[in-house]
Amino acid sequence: MPYSWRFVGRGRNPRIIGADKAMDIRRAFDNPVVFALSQRLVPFTVWVYEELARKHFAFSDGAGVLDIGCGIGRHRRFFGAQDYTGIDINPAYIARATRAYGPGFRVMDASRMDFADARFAGAVCIGTLHHLSDDLVRSMIKEALRVIQPGGALHVIDPVLPTDPKARFKRLVFENDRGRFQRTFPGMTRLVGEEGLVLKQDLHRGWLHDVAYLQVGRR
Ligand SMILES: C[S@@+](CC[C@H](N)C(=O)[O-])C[C@H]1O[C@@H](n2cnc3c(N)ncnc32)[C@H](O)[C@@H]1O
Numbered sequence: 001m002p003y004s005w006r007f008v009g010r011g012r013n014p015r016i017i018g019a020d021k022a023m024d025i026r027r028a029f030d031n032p033v034v035f036a037l038s039q040r041l042v043p044f045t046v047w048v049y050e051e052l053a054r055k056h057f058a059f060s061d062g063a064g065v066l067d068i069g070c071g072i073g074r075h076r077r078f079f080g081a082q083d084y085t086g087i088d089i090n091p092a093y094i095a096r097a098t099r100a101y102g103p104g105f106r107v108m109d110a111s112r113m114d115f116a117d118a119r120f121a122g123a124v125c126i127g128t129l130h131h132l133s134d135d136l137v138r139s140m141i142k143e144a145l146r147v148i149q150p151g152g153a154l155h156v157i158d159p160v161l162p163t164d165p166k167a168r169f170k171r172l173v174f175e176n177d178r179g180r181f182q183r184t185f186p187g188m189t190r191l192v193g194e195e196g197l198v199l200k201q202d203l204h205r206g207w208l209h210d211v212a213y214l215q216v217g218r219r
Contacts, residue, residue, distance in 0.1 A: 026178030027178075029178050030090060030092070031092065032072050032090075032092050032093050032095070032096040033096075035071065035072060035093070036072055036096070039072075039074060042208070044206060044207045044208045044209075045127075045159065045206055045208050045209045045211065046074065047206075048204050048206040048209065048211045049075070049126050049127060049157050049211065050075075050078075051204065052157050052202065052204055052211060052213045053075065053078055053124070053126070053155075053157065055202070055213075056155060056200070056202065056213055056215065057078065057124065057155055059079070059082060059121060059122055060121070061081070061082065062081070062082060062083060063082055063083065063120075063121035063122065064082075064083040064085070064119060064120040064121050064122075065079050065082050065083065065084050065085070065120060065121065065122055065123065065124065066085050066086075066087070066115070066119075066120040066122075066123040066124070066144070066147060066148070067079075067084065067085070067086040067087070067123070067124050067125075067126070068087060068110045068123055068124065068125040068128060068140065068144060069087070069088055069089075069110060069125055069126070069127070069128030069131065070086030070087060070088050070093075070094075070097060070105065071088055071090075071093050071097070071127075072093050072096045072097050072100070073086055073096070073097030073098075073100055073101045073105060075124070075126055076097070076100075076101045076104075084104050085104050085105075085106065085115075085120070086104060086105045086106070087105070087106050087107070087108040087110065087113070088105070088107065088108070089107065089108070089109050089110070090107075091107045094106065094107045110125075110128070110132070110136070110139075110140040110143065110144075111132075111136050111139035111140050111143060112139070112143070113143045113144075113146075113147055115147040116147070117146055117147065118147070118148065118149045118150070119147050119148075120147055120148045120149070120152065121148065121149055121152050122148055122152040122153050122154070122155070123144045123147070123148050123152075123153075123154045123155070124154070124155045124156075124157070125140070125144065125154065125155070125156045125157070125158075126156075126157045126158070127157065127158060127159070128158065129156060129158040129181070129183070129188065129192075130158055130159060130174075130177065130179035130180075130181050130182055130183065131178075131179040131180075131181065132181060133181055134181070134191055137181075137191055137192065138191070138194060138195050141154065141192055141194075141195035141196050141216065142195050144196075144216075145195070145196055145216070145217075145218050150218060151217075152217075153199065153215050153216060153217050154196065154215075154216040154217075155213070155214075155215055155216075156192060156212075156213070156214040156215075156216060157211060157212070157213050158188065158211065158212055159174055159177070159182075159209035159210065159211050159212075160182075160183060160184055160185045160187075160188055160203070160209075160210050160211070160212045161174060161175075161182050161183065161184045161185075161210070162174075162205075162210045163184065163185065163210070167210075170208065170209060170210065173208050173209065174209055185201075185203055185210070185212045188212055188214070189201060189212075189214060192214055192216055196216035196217060196218065196219065197216065197217045197218065197219045198214055198215070198216055199215045199216065199217050200213070200214070200215035201213065201214055201215075
């Protein structure tokens with residue numbers, strides 16, 4: 001099928017290239033080198049993640065922290081000397097994270113975690129929800145709340161669809177993301193709230209994405 005640099009499809013989900021090519025390009029990001037490069041070349045949304053993390057994360061020294069969907073370990077440095085564990089479903093990402101930051105990374109499906117109950121003081125899940133179907137999000141939240149101690153929190157940071165109808169560029173960028181489960185802020189909050197108690201919410205309007213923060217505890 002010819003490659004075409006034009007909008008294809010109409011309405012809610014236009015694409016800038018043909019769907020088959022878009023899929024090929026998205027798959028390329030499963031390669032850790034391509035993913036690392038994309039985060040370096042277009043860091044704007046990663047900066048927003050970091051700003052929200054600095055504002056809202058509070059883990060006491062030495063506490064066990066779980067990073068769900070840790071990718072290539074980009075956020076490892078936030079946790080300094082803490083007892084950190086990162087999990088991701090992509091073995092190539094975990095191999096790269098381990099090479100870069102050392103042990104503490106494991107290949108694991110976030111919906112079926114291999115940890116004892118209350119193993120961690122808290123958990124974070126950054127930029128990963130829009131890669132998970134509604135059912136997977138429910139299972140991930142259930143699992144995260146099982147493996148963190150009572151009183152601990154799961155901190156979720158994820159892009160959401162812009163509410164401003166004039167923000168067409170941002171909408172287009174997010175709708176062409178390789179994650180296939182784009183949600184609005186209220187939609188994401190409702191879904192997460194089905195399994196956990198939403199304790200705190202925040203929204204940051206970035207240049208490329210609007211990014212939501214949710215702090216989630218046990219009911
Ligand atoms: C956009 S990346 C975010 C990576 C990292 N948190 C960051 O901000 O750089 C989404 C990550 O979710 C991971 N992922 C997708 N489905 C998963 C699942 N079921 N269990 C664990 N990780 C998953 C992907 O492999 C990918 O690394």
